[in-house]
Amino acid sequence: MILANQNLPPILQSIVTTDYNNLSRGRNTLNSKTLITDMPNLDITADQTKTKDNKPATLENILAPTDSFVNRHIGPNNEEIDKMLKVLGFSTLDQLINATVPQPIRLSKPLNLPVAQSEYAALAQLKSIASKNQIFRSYIGMGYADCITPPVIQRNILENPGWYTAYTPYQAEIAQGRLEALLNYQTMIVDLTGLEIANASLLDEGTAAAEAMTMSYGLCKNKNTHAFFVSRHCHPQTIEVIKTRAYPLGIDIIIGDHRFFEFDTEIFGALLQYPATDGTVYDYRSFIQTAHDKGALVTVAADILSLALLTPPGEFGADIAVGSTQRFGVPLGYGGPHAAYFATQEAYKRQIPGRIVGVSKDAQGKPALRLALQTREQHIRREKATSNICTAQVLLAVIAGMYGVYHGPEGIKNIARRIHQLAIILADGLQKLNYTVNDEPFFDTVKVGVGDASVKAVIKAAETRKINLRLLEEGILTISLDETTTVHDVIELWQIFAAKDNLPFTVEEIANQVKFDFPIFFKRDTSYLTDPVFNRHHSESELLRYLHQLETKDLALNTSMIPLGSCTMKLNAASEMMPVTWPEFGKLHPFAPLSQTEGYQMLFQQLEDWLGEITGFDGISLQPNAGSQGEYAGLQVIRQYHESRGETKRNICLIPESAHGTNPASAVMCGMKVISVKCDNDGNIDIADLQKKAEKHTENLGALMVTYPSTHGVFEEGIIEICDIIHRHGGQVYMDGANMNAQVGLCRPADFGADVCHLNLHKTFCIPHGGGGPGMGPIGVKSHLIPFLPTTIVEKYTNPLYDNSNPDPSIGAISAAPWGSASILVISWMYIAMMGNQGLTEATKIAILNANYMAHRLGDYYPILFKGSSDCVAHECIIDLRPLKKRAGVEVDDIAKRLIDFGFHAPTVSWPVIGTMMVEPTESEDLDELDRFCEAMITIYHEADAIANGEIDPENNPLKNAPHTAQTVINDDWNRPYSREKAAYPAPWTKEYKFWPVVGRIDNAYGDRNLVCSCEGMDAYKDS
Template sequence: MALDNRRLADLTGHDAFIARHNGPRADDVEHMLHTLGLDSIDALIEKTVPSGIRLQQELGLDAPRSEAEALDYLKRLARQNKVFKTYIGQGYHSTHLPAVIQRNVLENPGWYTAYTPYQPEIAQGRLEGLLNFQQMVMDLTGMELANASLLDEATAAAEAMALCKRANKRSKSDAFFIANDILPQTLDVVRTRAHYFGFELIIAPASELARHDVFGALLQYPGESGQVHDLAPLLAAASEKGIMTCVAADIMSLVLLKEPGRMGADIVVGNTQRFGVPMGYGGPHAAFFATTDKLKRSIPGRIIGVSKDSRGAPALRMAMQTREQHIRREKATSNICTAQALLANIAGFYAVYHGAEGLRTIASRIHRLTTLLAEGLARKGVRLVHDSWFDTLRLTGIDAGKVHGRAMTHEINLRYFDGGDIGVSLDETTTAADLAVLFDVLIGEEHDLSIAALDEAIIAQDISGIPSDCLRESDFLTHPTFRRYRSETEMLRYLKRLENKDLSLTHAMIPLGSCTMKLNATSEMIPITWPEFANVHPFAPQEQVAGYKQMIGELAAFLVEITGYEHISMQPNSGAQGEYAGLVAIRRYQAAQGEGHRDICLIPSSAHGTNPASAAMAQMKVVVVECDKNGNIDIDDLRTKAEQHSENLSAIMLTYPSTHGVFEEAIREACDIVHAHGGQVYIDGANMNAQVGLARPGDFGGDVSHLNLHKTFCIPHGGGGPGMGPIGVKSHLAPFVSNHVVTPIDGVRPECGAVSAAAFGSASILPISWAYIKMMGARGLREATELAILNANYIAQRLDGHYPVLYKGINGTVAHECIIDIRPLKTTSGISEEDIAKRLMDYGFHAPTMSFPVPGTLMIEPTESESRYEIDRFCDAMIGIREEIARVESGEWPAEDNPLVNAPHTMADLMDDAWSRPYTRETGAFPSAAAKAAKYWPSVNRVDNVFGDRQVICSCPSIDDYRD
């Protein structure tokens, strides 16, 4: 008997993943449609998505593949990568990720599916991990303050330059000094940023710093070819001249080298990759950024601080963060909106796992092996360019061709400089046996060197590559947290204790509007720790990364088809970075057309704060376009301002569906207006989850969009990072996207500088999005979008009688998210959106997005991955909260003493003998049947933000505080 195609697909399992990714079952869909008064999904989409932009055919993607098939294919791609023993260095090193951290953090959805800790009461675990990271960085750099990570070292250096300019009140110069031994990828990114800030770069030997009139300087420590020299005299001379100084430091070297803070640096940046984080062909890795205390109000990124909760117990929170863009918008000095929280936690746990003694052992072994290599080579007549080193040697006067041939035979990667010099960087994975092979490669197998004899010689002669005036003298990691967890049992329990304090997708839906907290399927996550993806150096020879190139090329092709653009740049490693990269591409294109004077960027008043901040960083002038009472762009105002600025109009930044969660009918008209006046259209990809398979921004007028792969395409948020923000562009912009000085990209103009440290951003997490698209196929992606829209409209319908739904489309529907208005309730009861957010914790939920895009509101996005059961549980919680508010409105519960203003409720509350509240303990802690059945306990009461702002403490508190 013949089987039809549908039945055959069922038998092969090709559709199974779609059903696992999408939450609602067929009967759930029918029930939700009935609630909406509709008879089909098609009817909902017709009411919601404007007909003028809807796709009339399925996306041209392969049919969905099963999880087994997708992983098998991906494994075959991975095997095409050649994982050689790598001594390239240049800011990236092989490392050992402790297995207890790999299994219990990196591969644990309790850690990687959590959201940014904006609600600290349900994020104390990752906040403590990030505080550990800050303490580790402060100790090793010798600085007074550190943030909770940045995207990569090159981005951190660019942020340091910007900080120097805005903080230096003594210098009027617009010039910035960069030592000529800086890492090349760092210089590439800083050069891009400097161009649009209008800064002049002076690149010269570090010794010449004091000769120049500059506002700031960037020095590398050790230098990119390994030299270690005392920076203290240079930093002192710079300070005397009113020059602010930044030091880009190798984190492992600081275990043995004198701290830059002790030498007089104002800012220290770097990368913590070699603290247990795989190279991953470039990322993700947590950069660090440390400063003096006087600069704490200007530091970019997030800072975790110690405050107290409403019971007076210690509690952690985000003390400061560069979400200043929401307040300052086009006056913002940075567009940073993400960090590398998951990777910062891993690096911090690596330090907790090893402690100071363990790190000294690792760093000393690296240096000892490097010294053995240097001594052996010197004995055989090989000349070293520098007479000092930590882990890197630069060799000169050597036959690079012969060395390269022997290196390839032994499957070894070295660094080859222009001019014939060779670089060798050792790391914690290097052994004495590896050293013997390196001697064979570098000087030929006929040598008679003995590792044991060399070791005896360097001990007897006290040979070291570190100058005596550069040796570290101070202790570090003295806090009890870094001394306590030595056995794996203790470390495991510590990680589990922290995990238990945090709410993640393993507990409940996280209904944050515009943040798209959907399923991060296990099958998508598995490949990121495969050695063939994890252990590849970002600057490995191209012939060794065929698997990466094919996977990235296929993912780019998928995204081209999904977006309607013609080229994808994979470099930006966050959404905000993608915004910046897209605007820079527009500015480069217009300059090439002789229209570099175009610098006006139109931005709707409802836009996410990173939009005007990104425009300012691209040296654009922001002109705000008003929105009408329904939240749509005011087309008449847009037309007026486009005409007014026609000669200088560069671009418009639109979010679609709008930031208010509505498909605006006039999107094509808006694009046409801007194009008619010579401008380009940037469409923010934050809400792409409402478009995939239904509409394509490249079709209805977009010239460029960034895509949040950590939203729509399933890369997990990781508690506040990692992310990827590649940009799709039309063909005319393709030559103007970001290139890379170390890894040139075909088809991109060579003068187009980088925006990220690695050519393909955080490449090791790209298999997640590849697998998602491959397993969903065209139909699965479309169905996911349809269900995201259905779930959002179902929530809007269920809540509409209890809370006003602020914005709807012309047919009464919302897109993939909805906004409920809390302001009328605050007027009648005094209950705020924050009170509701905290009360939701008692019901076992994370809050929706608070007060964005409209103050006093909650923006809710359920995503397609949530089941009707979970959505109903959330709606029941919100309705229950509304009934509680009614009891406050009626006077039954005092406005100053009720379950909402006292939320969240903890075990400490229930154990309090002095309970005197006008409601029962059960009402406080177990407000629903679902909460009784599976209670999630916040670990602290409501955190005191005012106290934390007044007393900014950003280092680890005493262990006694935790015990008490």
């Protein structure tokens, strides 16, 4: 860990060399803490050559790094901070914090974290950590393959803030570029799988398979059937995730060989792997037909690239197809993030989990895209949800979709054919070396019989050449080739198995002898990717322009602030993002031996320690790869804890009425029964009602799910009493960490009563939202819950000889990869390292200051719905728009769409209270940007007031007609009783820079009535 020398001045401590060589990593325990020295005389937000008292510069100030990141991350400078405090009536920032955050929960001492590093120093240190990872060529397979990310896609999507800082496309009018990219992705999945409808991606292959299982369970007509068949030829990590998901729902998992399953047990569904985990391509037609005859649905987990050559699942009877699109240009990243796909039949469109992009039309009849079937969103269905997924892997799905656009149908087929041909050549050469290989057809994975005596020698020889092979079972190895494999690689593999460099044959000799085609049934004969978008952007200049055109249709953080309450759209700094694409982090297989991933293990340990110190928890699991997954993992840990104590009846989960909608959905997915708890008129939990329900269910109380600060944006003063009530009645407290940005450095969930908390790293800890994903949702737990955290034992999935005999109290696998989306954890590591103890605390204070300043400015026009006892809000506030609806007939959507004309993304609309907006500015926005947003809202208020006063037509006005596109404004047929200038340039700054939406207000209802979810529907809509 970082040990600050107590004899050095604090500013010198930041340049002390860190030695991590003796760091020992436990699976989930926090086994070390960092020592720091406070810096009381320095103002980290000020000019580094002055102290707070404006005294002359000291040695400490002179030696301070010139690229201090804290000043870059926090928007307001000292002068702006003083100005905002004066408006609020406070002399100092600490006075505001003392009035806002209840004293009983305040930290008594600073966080025990390293002092802030400069951007340069942090990058240098992380580079040193990364260098401890060893990049082997991994032929492990298991659903992961190295690939080539086209540079034009890497530079213009993955490394482009115009793509990675955008929010979920709930305001579709300013997300048309992203939505088009996702429509391309959906079309690609539909075409390749041969099914009728696909969603806009899920988290990974394992969890997508689990979603298919629960969807099949919900669709089963025979409610007495609780068994699900899983082929033993599926990837082992997928089987583990399936087991975890099935247990709390009472689903029985039958693992067996599909070829010999007699259907003597009634099943509601089945999961098959295509090709199988050992590479074999099986003919599943007979099994699927029998399953259908028995009333079961069949899911096929298919390698997406193989479907360019193989008969697609939809053509041989699959009801659902799932898989990963990682090998379509997305780096391995030690497990993620990767976009999983999910495709099914049109008949199941209302049961499909996650999001679907659909085609609709705007107010002028122009085709427009939006999220379809939004009532299916799980946070709306709450405890009636069939899934807790409310996110996607948008950024990664966009990359995968654009990989398909760039290569086109012939390019994709050529890549698949080349890999398959190399695999055939490899297998034939191994046979000539007297090894046994697959008898059945295979795509990219060769199964090699080595024999018990030789297997260790082969693996050792491979390791010497920095190559990873997979031990499938005793005496049998598999070799999975990929897009990066070369002829030289094949020769080197032969040399390993031959135990010599001189081979008795050449590649050319074998290539001229072997047959590359699949048997007739397995060979694909249907077309795919026929839409023009997949056939016109194959040069870099064409794709570059297409990507730029789409980017300009979206509003992201590189355009303006995105003031979304609860979603914390803060700065995603370039220095945080840069390491994501370093090969030392990007090219590691998730099941590579731990000896090759020391850098990652070091990073995990440090991040776990830091997050543990920030939250007060004793153990951290980094595995959950979304906030919803964190919720699920946390509740599963609680359930497992109760069961370990013989208290299996504790299945009641108390959830406040104001909770995030994913909370009840997660509880249901964990097999719990949801009981709602009332909130009082101030938005706080009704403690009397909580006490009453805790007493009523004292024998069965499992957990309380609570968000802090509250969903209404207030620090509830009764939080300690609330936690005590639950504990007295035998329950555990689960805290939703969505609002952690108001706590860091000021208070810690574990200190005031939480037993579990998930952390949205894509909110508080700066992983970007990526247009709706990726996300990360690690959980922290108290010491008594550590044994139940998700398993991270790599050997369990990769070593068939692993000893499973010892009972493991862990809840099992939550995601397919042991550390979830490992490659983006570097972002949060960089953020914490560069902010340090004081920087993180200062960021929290400024987030609270910015929110209170905006609440004060807007409060004269819009009622602020909830405040604390000192008349302060936390890091966000709810403005009430319902009075405007009564006075002027103005709806929340009218204001949201009018904000687009001002160049702003709307705040969170109609949640947690219908008819309101929840505003969260974050600490990253400076005073000018805060004032611009306030001026926009005030101008909109006056426009609504003019409607109320009869000065403007109640229907034909700037609010009802918003947003105004350029095409609308320049149209000769302008028949509106307000000027074009008022429509398009409602504020002075819009004349300096104008964000133009490309579509007008979208008709959501029309899109749901006429559901079209692929590119093929766009032309039909244009014709209509």
